[in-house]
Amino acid sequence: MTTYDLAIVGGGILGLATGREFLRRNPRARVVVLEKEDALALHQSGRNSGVIHSGIYYAPGSAKARFCVAGARAMTEYCDERGIPYSRIGKLIVAIKAQELKALDELQRRGIANGVAGVARLDQPSIRGHEPHVQGIAALHVPGTAIVDFSAVTSALAADLTRAGAEVRLRTKVVALRTHSAHVAVTTSVDTIECGQLIACAGVGSDAIARQIGGSDAVRIVPFRGDYYQLAPQRRDLVRGLIYPVPDPRFPFLGVHFTPRMNGDVWLGPNAVLAFGAEAYRGSDVDLAETMGYIGYAGFRKMALRYWRTGIAEIIRDYSRRLFLAALRQYVPELRLPDLRPGPSGIRAQAVA
Secondary structure, three states: OEEEEEEEEOOOHHHHHHHHHHHHHOOOOOEEEEOOOOOOOOOOOOOOOOEEOOOOOOOOOOHHHHHHHHHHHHHHHHHHHHOOOEEOOOEEEEEOOHHHHHHHHHHHHHHHHOOOOOOEEEOHHHHHHHOOOOOOOEEEEEOOOEEEOHHHHHHHHHHHHHHOOOEEEOOOOEEEEEEEOOEEEEEEOOOEEEEEEEEEOOHHHHHHHHHHOOOOOOOEEEEEEEEEEEEOHHHHHHOOOEEEEOOOOOOOOOOOEEEEOOOOOEEEEOOOEEOOOOOOOOOOOOOHHHHHHHHOOHHHHHHHHHHHHHHHHHHHHHOOHHHHHHHHHOOOOOOOHHHEEEEEEEEEEEEEO
16 A cells, blocks of 8 residues: 555645645655546636636735735746746726725725735726726726636646656545544545545535544535636627626625636626536536535525525526626626627535534
């Protein structure tokens, strides 16, 4: 049986970056990354909007604020070091009604307190100076927000790990975990290994991995699907940079937005609907056992009672391209139904207590 100092479950950005940092601190350690798919970054690391967020949304002093600001800096430094293209296209957070101005003020306060550089308040004419096709009564401009291809980042991290002597094993699904003495026995779809330490970076499956070795049941991960449209290529001139709504404090997601991509595409969305399985990327995908597992969880029921109105609205919009368009046209009125082309989808791993 092969023994490692560290086994990491999950070959996405978090798993690979964790392994890279561990080897930087412990260069002689034996490290293995276990990825169940036949390629890296097939789930959250490769199915996201590609935004390097600035940290403007989070309460000053919170872990999210600290990690986001430091993480954005570390990410761009890593991209510079490895020659990975990224672009600081900036973000507008746009208020379209007077009721949103107080929340916009709070975001500006948070951004300044968190050390987000260059945050500026814009009036209506100034908005048009940045985004000629956007309507709004006020906005925040966050010039340092950047975009990147996170799949390229994942590939670079994997190359760093293998160069440092780690193993990155594909098509190796963790089947069972068992702790004994100072080791963890990891049974995979290929073989059984032992490790001194195990870190779960398995996205929507991380809580299940943790529970196998005595982790708390106080938090469960609930998957939410986000569907995107893509802007028709001939209409990409409607959008220059990132355009976001003022987030609704009643809902844990940021709302539909406009996201230019490194390859020139512009993504519109996403929505946020309950996924009927950890990898249910289409509305027709259903894993009954997984779905019943989180529906039966008290934390999920508490969340559902709190957000049921918003949840129903998201479900209705998920089945109506016209309603999706109506949400987008609040910010870019020139959009028309033929401008929306089918796009990708992703799964958010939402921790629920």
